[in-house]
Amino acid sequence: MTFQKAIEPMTSPCFDEMNGGESVSPSAPRALYDRVARWLENSPPGLLDSRRQQAEMLFRRIGITFAVYGDKEAAERLIPFDIIPRLLGQDEWRRLEAGLIQRVKALNMFLTDVYGAQEIIRAGVVPADLVLRNPAYRPEMQGHRVPHDIWTHIAGIDVIRVDDRDFYALEDNCRTPSGVSYMLENREMMIRLAPDLFADHRVLPVENYPDALLASLRSVAPPHCPGDPNIVVLTPGQFNSAFYEHSFLADKLGVELVEGRDLAVRDDVVYMRTTEGLKRVDVIYRRVDDDFLDPLAFRPDSVLGAAGLMGAYLAGNVTLANAVGAGVADDKAVYTYMPEIIRFYLDEEPKLRNVTTWRCREPDALNYVLDHLSELVVKEVNGSGGYGMLVGPHASKEQIEAFRHKLKAAPEGFIAQPTLSLSTCPTSFPGGVAPRHVDLRPFVLSGAGGVRIVPGGLTRVALKEGSLVVNSSQGGGTKDTWILETDAATR
Amino acid sequence: MLARTADNLFWVSRYLERADFLARLIEASRRISALPIAYTAARDEWKSVLMASGADETFFDHFDIADEANVTAFLAFDERNPSSIRNCIEFGRANARAVRTALTTEMWEGINSAWLELKKFETAHREAGRIDREDLIGFLEYVKTTSSLYDGSGYRSMLRNDAYYFSRLGVYVERADNTARVLDVKYHVLLPEQETVGGSVDYFQWSAILRSVSALTAYHWVYRESIKPWNVADLLILRPEMPRSLISCYDNIVRFLDALAAQYGRQGASQRHARNIKRRLEGASTGEIFQSGLHEFVDEFVNENNRLGAEITEQYLIG
Amino acid sequence: MRASVQFQLQVSFAEPVRGLNQILRLTPRGFDSQEVRDWRVDVLPDATCRRGEDAFGNIVHACSHDGPLDSLTVTAEGLVETHDGAGVLRGLNEKFPLDVFLRDAPATHADRELAVFARDALANEADPLGRMHLLMGALHKALAFAPGETEAPRPANEVFAARAGSARELAQVFVAAARALSVPARFVSGFHLGAGEVGEAGPHHAWAEAFVDPIGWIGFDPALGFCPRDAHLRLATGLDFFGAAPRRAACLGAAREDKRAALSVDAGRQASWQIQQ
Structure with missing residues (x-):
């Protein structure tokens, strides 16, 4: 079998961000959290509840809502916000940051190679069919170079931890990762609703994210673009689940928020329709999936893109961020090769750990998975948002058997991972506080000048007791993430 | 700016202005229909309300009788009426949401709160299975407040650039249309020969017209006499100091179109046409208007105003 | 066979469209049993037809038209010899x-x-x-x-x-x-x-x-x-x-369109083919 050293099997109780591992008793929180612990202890009953309601009211009034697919009643739902922050020490952050930078560098190099010389395939490190037959691989992009060889300008890397030592990369999001508006709005909310707690800490700022993003986008403008590039954010429109974020980002970047119908392509140049006629567009931060970008190149029935956009893109007259075809790098099957990918391009050992993964395409792995379905998390290789996955320990016999059937029918479509004991963080509920599982999605920006990450990210929390699914589409909530100026170990 | 953004701003304003007008129209008509029959010549008050709102055709697809309950429900809450108040708020909010970033926070929060209020009201209404009169009055008040809030916060907080101009243009093009529609539906009670019917009968009609465009108090300040039909027409058509008069609307339309032309350094069909309409209003007098026919005058105005809307769209909002 | 080939597509819109983009894969590539000479692709009304090659090696012409446009003609013609x-x-x-x-x-x-x-x-x-x-x-x-x-x-x-x-x-x-x-x-x-x-x-x-x-x-x-x-x-x-696809098009302003395509193959033009050789 080719998978790496298995991580420790699930042990309970799991690592708690505030109280530490099992060796630490709850009465002695990690030094990092002592102020938060004190704050929780001293908060009069009902304070957290009222703050939560206040937050909800503010979110709704500003219109920070999230549409959930297939749920018409709740067409505009709020993502629950939890007022108890999730803390990381600066030392922890530095380690994480180095790992993220390394990983995103490797992802971009992988994409450059895959759409170029394909050395990694020829070297036999990643199987050809995994790339070339991957739905996210775009043959249209083969042989195309993108400015500065950057394909995933904005990457969201989902990170988890199971102890106070290692960070695991759980998933790479190289297409159009969302959630950064929550990272920014959550901070505003904390400053407003928990001013004393915030003042008690020295929290590294995240508010410069839009500036950093703008600088990244500017740096990848087409080479012949004169002067100040015209940058736009392309949204599928206000019925998209992340529309709030699109409009939020356009506003913070100070650029136009366009829909496909606002764009016109003439002779391989992209324009936007303004009240003064057509105006040239140089960089498009697109939040529309590849398939919908151009009805002449991809899905002919798409009305979300602009006809001829791909032609302009391939002619080098406009930059798309993220690049078309970048999704081949965040595929769950490619994920399993990330350690090898990092070694291949950077000749370094991976700084973030990969979660042990069984590739069901490999017969030995498949047999193991089929034998251990009740212990494993099985994911569809091309699924996202927590749909189409089996969480073994939480599934009924029938669900497991149904999944076994699916798995046997098309094993190459699945991977399996051990059910990790995601770390927990205290989370407030009506009438109390209890630990809930969390993950973290930092946003990694790549531009001509290198890789940049604002210190922080979006902490997602599984609100249901014991649940490991943190996706907002599945009822997860969010927390503000504070990277403190102090190290985790010191006070 | 993006043509679609301009289009959205223009239409948010139109929708909110229309919602405000409908709310006033319903209120004024409720008063008049509550009068004893001897006090008013109007037998089909609710039908004329439908006509003034432009919803008369669709209404009779769904209802047989134009009574208070049916008409108020249709104008205020019916999803099947494309310009019901609830649809105005729904569409207005959808347009606003699409261009959130072009609005100031106050404007967005104003219209978003109105939408949330509407949702609450609709839920209550669905659960009760009927519209409570008191709730209705409360809701109409809320609609008027929202419109003022949007208008006012736009005035206070928006940068004076094309976004502001398009937003204002929407208000005045819609307002001119609304005022003209009221005049068009009620023109018969304003004709001089109607006076022989006996002043007091139509008195309440006249005051209702003034109320529907919130001009009753203004009337007294301007004319300092009891309500006379020709004065009502004069006030609503030709008085520049009356903010809902046709001429006042066109003062503003011309002003904001000129501002756009100045910002973009380019004139077009809409500037020329608006100036032309304004000139004609300036040159008109009540006497002439009545002589050549109030109905014809208003009819032509409505058409010209619509044409201007189409020209603005063609010139700026398609891109 | 040797032939002079002309393909013509005529599109007319019920109502003028405000703009149109199209890509045309109407240019044959030569290989051992297919020789191509003097091939050209043309559109009316006049527009720049940019010739390029897609990832699969097909020759693609891309062009865009500003509206209003009520009709459009695409012509592809040339001499071929096939075996x-x-x-x-x-x-x-x-x-x-x-x-x-x-x-x-x-x-x-x-x-x-x-x-x-x-x-x-x-x-x-x-x-x-x-x-x-x-x-x-x-x-x-x-x-x-x-x-x-x-x-x-x-x-x-x-x-x-x-x-x-x-x-x-x-x-x-x-x-x-x-x-x-x-x-x-x-x-x-x-x-x-x-x-x-x-x-x-x-x-x-x-x-x-x-x-x-x-x-x-x-x-x-x-x-x-x-x-x-x-x-x-x-x-x-x-x-x-x-x-x-030989042609993919998208136009601005939904319009019913009427399309007529014709292919004329003139094997009698062999003579001129030989002269050119």
Whole structure:
């Protein structure tokens, strides 16, 4: 079998961000959290509840809502916000940051190679069919170079931890990762609703994210673009689940928020329709999936893109961020090769750990998975948002058997991972506080000048007791993430 | 700016202005229909309300009788009426949401709160299975407040650039249309020969017209006499100091179109046409208007105003 | 055969459209059994037609028109000399590793029924070439060829279930079936130069190519039931119809459109061809 050293099997109780591992008793929180612990202890009953309601009211009034697919009643739902922050020490952050930078560098190099010389395939490190037959691989992009060889300008890397030592990369999001508006709005909310707690800490700022993003986008403008590039954010429109974020980002970047119908392509140049006629567009931060970008190149029935956009893109007259075809790098099957990918391009050992993964395409792995379905998390290789996955320990016999059937029918479509004991963080509920599982999605920006990450990210929390699914589409909530100026170990 | 953004701003304003007008129209008509029959010549008050709102055709697809309950429900809450108040708020909010970033926070929060209020009201209404009169009055008040809030916060907080101009243009093009529609539906009670019917009968009609465009108090300040039909027409058509008069609307339309032309350094069909309409209003007098026919005058105005809307769209909002 | 070929497409809109973008794959590439001379693609009203090459090596012209536009003409014409090469493609530069031609896509996905049909069609034939011939024969027999092209062919499964389809639909079924057998396959769009043979199919024709080890890429025409001969003029190839479509267009302002396409093949112009040589 080719998978790496298995991580420790699930042990309970799991690592708690505030109280530490099992060796630490709850009465002695990690030094990092002592102020938060004190704050929780001293908060009069009902304070957290009222703050939560206040937050909800503010979110709704500003219109920070999230549409959930297939749920018409709740067409505009709020993502629950939890007022108890999730803390990381600066030392922890530095380690994480180095790992993220390394990983995103490797992802971009992988994409450059895959759409170029394909050395990694020829070297036999990643199987050809995994790339070339991957739905996210775009043959249209083969042989195309993108400015500065950057394909995933904005990457969201989902990170988890199971102890106070290692960070695991759980998933790479190289297409159009969302959630950064929550990272920014959550901070505003904390400053407003928990001013004393915030003042008690020295929290590294995240508010410069839009500036950093703008600088990244500017740096990848087409080479012949004169002067100040015209940058736009392309949204599928206000019925998209992340529309709030699109409009939020356009506003913070100070650029136009366009829909496909606002764009016109003439002779391989992209324009936007303004009240003064057509105006040239140089960089498009697109939040529309590849398939919908151009009805002449991809899905002919798409009305979300602009006809001829791909032609302009391939002619080098406009930059798309993220690049078309970048999704081949965040595929769950490619994920399993990330350690090898990092070694291949950077000749370094991976700084973030990969979660042990069984590739069901490999017969030995498949047999193991089929034998251990009740212990494993099985994911569809091309699924996202927590749909189409089996969480073994939480599934009924029938669900497991149904999944076994699916798995046997098309094993190459699945991977399996051990059910990790995601770390927990205290989370407030009506009438109390209890630990809930969390993950973290930092946003990694790549531009001509290198890789940049604002210190922080979006902490997602599984609100249901014991649940490991943190996706907002599945009822997860969010927390503000504070990277403190102090190290985790010191006070 | 993006043509679609301009289009959205223009239409948010139109929708909110229309919602405000409908709310006033319903209120004024409720008063008049509550009068004893001897006090008013109007037998089909609710039908004329439908006509003034432009919803008369669709209404009779769904209802047989134009009574208070049916008409108020249709104008205020019916999803099947494309310009019901609830649809105005729904569409207005959808347009606003699409261009959130072009609005100031106050404007967005104003219209978003109105939408949330509407949702609450609709839920209550669905659960009760009927519209409570008191709730209705409360809701109409809320609609008027929202419109003022949007208008006012736009005035206070928006940068004076094309976004502001398009937003204002929407208000005045819609307002001119609304005022003209009221005049068009009620023109018969304003004709001089109607006076022989006996002043007091139509008195309440006249005051209702003034109320529907919130001009009753203004009337007294301007004319300092009891309500006379020709004065009502004069006030609503030709008085520049009356903010809902046709001429006042066109003062503003011309002003904001000129501002756009100045910002973009380019004139077009809409500037020329608006100036032309304004000139004609300036040159008109009540006497002439009545002589050549109030109905014809208003009819032509409505058409010209619509044409201007189409020209603005063609010139700026398609891109 | 040697011929002067002219393809013309006339589109007229019920109401003028405000703008139009199109890409045209109407330029044949030359290879061993297909020689192309003096080929040009033209549009009316005049617009810049930028010639380029897509990832699959097809020659693509892209052009855009500003509205209002009430009609549009596309012309592609030139001189060709074709030979019956038994469908074998030689002398073409291949851009992709074979794995690409095994990709699954909605238009060319084979469901169980089609996959089983494909397997059964092979009987016990071991020869790769023989297998593809058997597959073509079986599809040709099982599926009725219904000339007349639709703008968007139905997905392979649907066509197979209906047991009938246009040339491009049958070609996609072949591609899906071949891939289900793990044989790399691709879609080909082209013209059929022989009058009468394709019925009233219109000027467009379509077939498929499969990679047969060790010979290479070979064309299979499931609509006609034989491998491409000298009447097959090969225009473009792709993973499915959409990637090889002779024309893809999108216009601003929804409009009903009326399309007329014609292909004239003049074998009598051989004389001028020879003079040019």
